[in-house]
Amino acid sequence: DDKAVTVLGLGAMGSALAGAFLAAGRPVTVWNRTPGKAGELVARGATEVATAEEAVRASGLVVACLWDHRSVHQTLDPVTGALAGRVVVNLTNGTPGQGRELGGWAGEHGFALLDGGIMAVPPMIGGPGAFVLYSGPEEVFTAHRDALDALGESRYVGSDHGMAALYDIALLSAMYGASMGELHAFAMVRSAGVRAAEFAPLLQRWMAMVGGFHERTAELVDSRDYTRDVVSNLGMQAAAYHNLIDAAHEQGVSPELLAPLYPLMLRRTAEGHGHEDNAGLIELLFTRRSTT
Ligand code: NDP
Known part of the structure; x- marks a missing residue:
């Protein structure tokens, strides 16, 4: 089924991503390192599989939303054979350098990679406020845009695999600056009993x-x-x-x-x-x- 999507990682974010693909009517296969997290998604029609390899083989489009760059390699290095010819969209937070490293690694193993940055919290996924940044080969983005639009507004930011992480980190940096200022302001007024x-x-x-x-x-x-x-x-x-x-x-x-x-x-x-x-x-x- 060329509409099929696989989601690797069923944390708060991966579960929200899988839910949004289901809501968009796509056949969804899910895998999580620790089993037992897919109950609700399975009830909604997702297929849970026991290994990352089975998950990868189920769909042409494989979305990874794991802990960090290292966990992406731990999960995908053993299954590069199964990935050949497929498209991986990595939505795990990382640095621009990590995005470029994944892009090069994918190229060596014969599959295409888009690196992404999710600019939303899980409850916003699939809703109007969410947007997701993508970088990597533009034709790959264009070919899969329809599927990715299920997650939120898709924003393509360049063929350099590091660009999505660069924009993501820039936006997060502004957010942390503002929200730490906010906390300091609250600390100041609370110190006076307000x-x-x-x-x-x-x-x-x-x-x-x-x-x-x-x-x-x-x-x-x-x-x-x-x-x-x-x-x-x-x-x-x-x-x-x-x-x-x-x-x-x-x-x-x-x-x-x-x-x-x-x-x-x-x-x-x-x-x-x-x-x-x-x-x-x-x-x-x-x-x-x-x-x-
Ligand atoms: P969670 O802590 O809820 O989930 C982490 C997931 O990573 C779990 O599925 C966990 O599996 C998996 N994992 C951790 N280590 C490994 C490993 N070595 N190998 C395989 N799987 C592993 O995090 P979120 O779902 O919230 O976040 C996932 C990604 O999404 C992060 O990169 C985060 O920065 C990004 N993100 C999150 C946002 C949010 O608001 N939540 C917003 C934007 C981006 P297990 O169950 O087995 O531990």
């Missing part, structure tokens, strides 16, 4: 406002000119930033989530960029000149 729920509406409003500047920042980053239309210069922000650290200490809150930014601000200011937008801090982040 309930998080009471503060949350203000936080929501503020983050909606400050989250609206990505395009302006992108323009500055692309032009590498951080002097245009500056309304809050870096020097001023560096001077005030110490108050964030002092206030945390005053309140008995650790500033460790915020602290790393401060030396960067001081360095950029000392290098003569205090009059510029703080987006110029990006120039301090590159550790390899050739890629900038």
